[in-house]
Amino acid sequence: MGANYDALLAHLKEITNINNAISLLAYDQETSMPPGGSAARAQQLATLSKLGHEMFTSSQTNDLLGAAAEEISGADYDSDEASMVRVVQQDYDLATKLPSSFVARMAEETSLGQKTWAKARENSDFQAFLPALERIIGMMQEQADLLGYDEHPYDALLSQYERGMTTAQVKSIFDAHRPKLVDLIAQVGDAQQVDDSMLKLNFDRDTQREFALWAVKSFGFDFERGGQAEAVHPFCTNFSVNDVRITTRFNDNWLNPALFGMMHEAGHGMYEQGIGQNLEGTPLAGGTSLGVHESQSRMWENIVGRSKGFWSWAMPKLKDAFPQLGQVTLDDFYKAINKVERSFIRVEADEATYNLHIILRFELEQELLTGAVKVADVRDAWNDRFNAFFGLTPPDDANGVLQDIHWSAGLFGYFATYALGNLLSVQYYNQVLKDHPSIPDEIAQGKFDTLLTWLNTNIHQHGRKFTGTELTRRVTGEDIQSDSYIAYLTDKFNGVYGL
Secondary structure (H helix, E strand, C coil): CCHHHHHHHHHHHHHHHHHHHHHHHHHHHHHCCCHHHHHHHHHHHHHHHHHHHHHHCCHHHHHHHHHHHHHCCCCCCCCHHHHHHHHHHHHHHHHCCCCHHHHHHHHHHHHHHHHHHHHHHHHCCHHHHHHHHHHHHHHHHHHHHHHCCCCCHHHHHHCCCCCCCCHHHHHHHHHHHHHHHHHHHHHHHHCCCCCCHHHCCCCCHHHHHHHHHHHHHHHCCCCCCEEEEECCCCCEEEEECCEEEEEECCCCCCCHHHHHHHHHHHHHHHHHHHCCHHHCCCCCCCCCCHHHHHHHHHHHHHHHCCCHHHHHHHHHHHHHHCHHHCCCCHHHHHHHHCCCCCCCCHHHCCHHHHHHHHHHHHHHHHHHHHCCCCHHHHHHHHHHHHHHHHCCCCCCCCCCCCCCCCCCCCCCCCCHHHHHHHHHHHHHHHHHHHHCCCHHHHHCCCCCHHHHHHHHHHCHHHCCCCCHHHHHHHHHCCCCCCHHHHHHHHHHHHHHHCC
């Protein structure tokens, strides 16, 4: 391209290098940093976050953007060049609303907050986390004011993860399918219950890891460009298109968390690995939205990983790994891994109840942001709402308000994307089946390359070039909707429970 665009790209790649270094420090903090390093790590993250923010919001970035925009005027909307200038301009307009001092303060506060949260969760002690949470939510309110919004302060935070979406739009989508979820769960509750006791035996941790790694490698997660570690709260991160890390937590007496958790994070990881090499090292080398990102993890975890076809292929390997499952039939195992159960922990929730966990958090976050719920009262508000949604009251803080890392990390506006990802996973998969009706049969043969190639081509390679809404319209011809997801759940659980 021209000299002005190349100069912009060189400048942006330096900033991306700083941001990737921040990600590496954050990854180390969650996987291997000794507890005594917390204070120093918080300062390191604050320094780098401030430096990266100042470089990005500088007049140099503004001047380079202007010159590059003029140079590429008339370039096709889909081109790398037009997309780079368009998306980076949007990022710049938002970033310049946040003072670098605020960015540094937020990085330090959330770094310390995550360690405080981890200890509080370990001890199931909400009061120990409360002062940090009050400071973080105060900063979230400040951030919303700095970014600005038209209707609701939550819009400002949501837009960081779902460009262009509003709180009202998300609420409308959630309201449209919440009653149907409640009705489906009630029908399941009236049916003969599923026995999942075979999943809650003693399972050697190293064998769990070995089998789960085999499964996600079979899916297509590339361990030449990826790695796996253990963490308190599973996540996926990347420092390059060619360096993607997934993390897992293990339960010695329950097979599901590590197995399906690793499938889930590998779905995120394959998205990052599938981004075009032409975007490597630039601000476009990432998922376009967290809802689209979550659609990939939920597709591989649930639509593929919990399908009967997958286990008709993988069950012999599982029984070799765990002889205690030797007498378990395919039908019984399939029903067990798809058991619907009102439970406390979101990341271990089944497909039918999962979105209710998200709607609870979505509502509470809005109320915390506006002050309708005081931070000191959020544990009681959580427990009351959980009881209203699920008919259960969390037995302790670790199973309730402290179970998720997100608030300690300042990730307000993030939770809604998990439920949106569930909806999108089915919309995208339905489109895959239209293009390749043979995919279910291929999954039953342990063949996943047709599905992964389709996802690479239609979703992954574009990185952040298009918004989630734009991409979904391009892929499916429609906006995000819940009808397909409800139809998928109804069909699946009719089969599991004979409704």
